[in-house]
Amino acid sequence: MKQKITVIKVGGKIVEEKESLDNLLDRFASIEGNRILIHGGGRSATRIAEALGIESRMVNGRRITDSDTLKVVTMVYGGLVNKNIVAGLQARNVNALGLTGADCNVIRAHKRTSEDIDWGFVGDVDSADGAMLAKLINEGIVPIMAPLTHDGNGNLLNTNADTIAAETAKALAPHFDVTLTYCFEHPGVMRNPDDPTSLIARIDSDSYKALLADGTISGGMIPKIDNAFNALEGGVSRVIITRADAIDGNSGTHIVA
Amino acid sequence: MKQKITVIKVGGKIVEEKESLDNLLDRFASIEGNRILIHGGGRSATRIAEALGIESRMVNGRRITDSDTLKVVTMVYGGLVNKNIVAGLQARNVNALGLTGADCNVIRAHKRTSEDIDWGFVGDVDSADGAMLAKLINEGIVPIMAPLTHDGNGNLLNTNADTIAAETAKALAPHFDVTLTYCFEHPGVMRNPDDPTSLIARIDSDSYKALLADGTISGGMIPKIDNAFNALEGGVSRVIITRADAIDGNSGTHIVA
Numbered sequence: 001m002k003q004k005i006t007v008i009k010v011g012g013k014i015v016e017e018k019e020s021l022d023n024l025l026d027r028f029a030s031i032e033g034n035r036i037l038i039h040g041g042g043r044s045a046t047r048i049a050e051a052l053g054i055e056s057r058m059v060n061g062r063r064i065t066d067s068d069t070l071k072v073v074t075m076v077y078g079g080l081v082n083k084n085i086v087a088g089l090q091a092r093n094v095n096a097l098g099l100t101g102a103d104c105n106v107i108r109a110h111k112r113t114s115e116d117i118d119w120g121f122v123g124d125v126d127s128a129d130g131a132m133l134a135k136l137i138n139e140g141i142v143p144i145m146a147p148l149t150h151d152g153n154g155n156l157l158n159t160n161a162d163t164i165a166a167e168t169a170k171a172l173a174p175h176f177d178v179t180l181t182y183c184f185e186h187p188g189v190m191r192n193p194d195d196p197t198s199l200i201a202r203i204d205s206d207s208y209k210a211l212l213a214d215g216t217i218s219g220g221m222i223p224k225i226d227n228a229f230n231a232l233e234g235g236v237s238r239v240i241i242t243r244a245d246a247i248d249g250n251s252g253t254h255i256v257a
Numbered sequence: 258m259k260q261k262i263t264v265i266k267v268g269g270k271i272v273e274e275k276e277s278l279d280n281l282l283d284r285f286a287s288i289e290g291n292r293i294l295i296h297g298g299g300r301s302a303t304r305i306a307e308a309l310g311i312e313s314r315m316v317n318g319r320r321i322t323d324s325d326t327l328k329v330v331t332m333v334y335g336g337l338v339n340k341n342i343v344a345g346l347q348a349r350n351v352n353a354l355g356l357t358g359a360d361c362n363v364i365r366a367h368k369r370t371s372e373d374i375d376w377g378f379v380g381d382v383d384s385a386d387g388a389m390l391a392k393l394i395n396e397g398i399v400p401i402m403a404p405l406t407h408d409g410n411g412n413l414l415n416t417n418a419d420t421i422a423a424e425t426a427k428a429l430a431p432h433f434d435v436t437l438t439y440c441f442e443h444p445g446v447m448r449n450p451d452d453p454t455s456l457i458a459r460i461d462s463d464s465y466k467a468l469l470a471d472g473t474i475s476g477g478m479i480p481k482i483d484n485a486f487n488a489l490e491g492g493v494s495r496v497i498i499t500r501a502d503a504i505d506g507n508s509g510t511h512i513v514a
Contacts, residue, residue: 079336
């Protein structure tokens, strides 16, 4: 039987404020067994860019990454945010190791090409090296992954953290029984966003069809859940959508094949 | 017989300009066998700090590191400089892994205390984990170390890169036959700094005494060579002082016990 691993993705907001970061690190440290954390950091990147006089240009929530912006996200994601998480976890006796996709060549990507928009140094993932990550994890190391990849030609690339989480989870599936947990601001997928008791505890492919048909799931939630099913098809055992203060593996909405 | 390893320390100037960085990475990639690189980055830190309106205060060439300055060096050393080296080496088929002292807990330090000066978040090294580094190296990984350590309580600390190089070299000595190479602007220790043919190819403890007695070695070179002998006493096999374009292991001044 494969060992279990929990792959947790948290957005920038959680890891950029001391109190929510401390709470997250306490909870992450208390998870038993193998773990990986993937983090964002967009708010800090925007703030540092602004302080440096570099304009942040976003399209559909994604950052256009010219060479100056690439320097900012390399500093903020790979340095400031990542290393503070690593130091905070070491203080909690978690043997954290900060990684970008360039480190140990764990995530290769290519520069996004688009006819409409010049995204600059934005990367779409080609491959994640699950065997290398498994080797580190089996040494007791806990990878902390920044949303940066590389193209193998010396260029770092700015890459969406949700995508890194999904690709990492799939790459680990041959080696581990993988739970992929996405943290967001709600307790999970809700029948009624205004009613905290309306959490949908479990979605499988049949119930997903029904929830789509009756309009319970709509809008921005659809790509999230499509991504979850994509991860399940890639060998991930379960995907959980939950709040960052409920990453115990029991809370939230569990999406299964 | 122990395997050989080359521990190379390069200052900020080399790694912060594209042409000299590319040259260094070409040479570093061509070194056979096990390797570690320790880098600085002070010039970029000063430049980014200035752009952010943070004053850089130096005492004896060391940076006073208040909490804003710590953020800058964490971004610049741990992110910008380190990750660009890592991506550049991956492009040269070197399986580089960027590390601060917090990553895998490889270098512990404590905040420097001084009666005269409040250094802020400056760290003096307590211990380097040679066994963990050896484990990574034996997996074919090439550590690239930024001049940052941690105190085990969640604080990153700004730490002199020369010191990190020496402590890392000593910690690796039980596991490898270690050559510690310090790159600087001259071809090595010179009898006459103005005469490039006056390189002293080899210094041992006897010849060092003679060179001190006749005044050939003086001033700022004395602490450098004292540090080299300290590393030799700590089990390092040889220390080389050379230029960054001559890290082949043959050039420069070789200091031996």
